[in-house]
Amino acid sequence: MKINYTYSLAEYEAINKARQRRARLAIWGQILFWLLVAINLGAGLWFISVAWPLKLAEDWIYLGNLAIAILLLAGRFIGGPWYRKWYLRQQDVEGRLVDVEIDETGIRTNVGSLGSQAAWSDIRRADEEPRHFVIWINRLQAFSIPKTAFPGESDERAFRLLVKDKVRDQDLVK
Helix, strand or coil: CEEEEECCHHHHHHHHHHHHHHCCCHHHHHHHHHHHHHHHHHHHHHHHHHHHHHCCCCHHHHHHHHHHHHHHHHHHHHHHHHHHHHHHHHHCCCCCEEEEEECCCEEEEEECCEEEEEEHHHCCEEEECCCEEEEECCCCCEEEEEHHHCCCHHHHHHHHHHHHHHCCCEECCC
């Protein structure tokens, strides 16, 4: 089966979401992040409520905890997306046509003059995101194939069955 699509930020984000979903201790990282934000917000507001009535000359010091909480949130919701867009631009694949050939031996891709191939035995795992299939070659590299690239529902179903048959560690929805 042959498909093609134009690589975009959505494909790159699907890889990142699949990586985060499967990461060890990911839930603990989320809990720790929100705990730090809550502690810094609470401490900052408490320090300000205590310092404000006393009219201390060093009131600005008490804003430090609030600043830390704001920086944590800005890093997560502004810095993170900016960095992912920057990193995608550095790869020089955004907006390029991706040709994918899938058969019983494996997956072959061509992006411009760059080609890669992976035998099914070399594929580490497969994940399904709401709009993409993510096929992992190793812990860092993956093929991200949008579901809209498949010409029809039968082709998507055939791909899903092939992945279920060939990839041992897979997390497909249907």
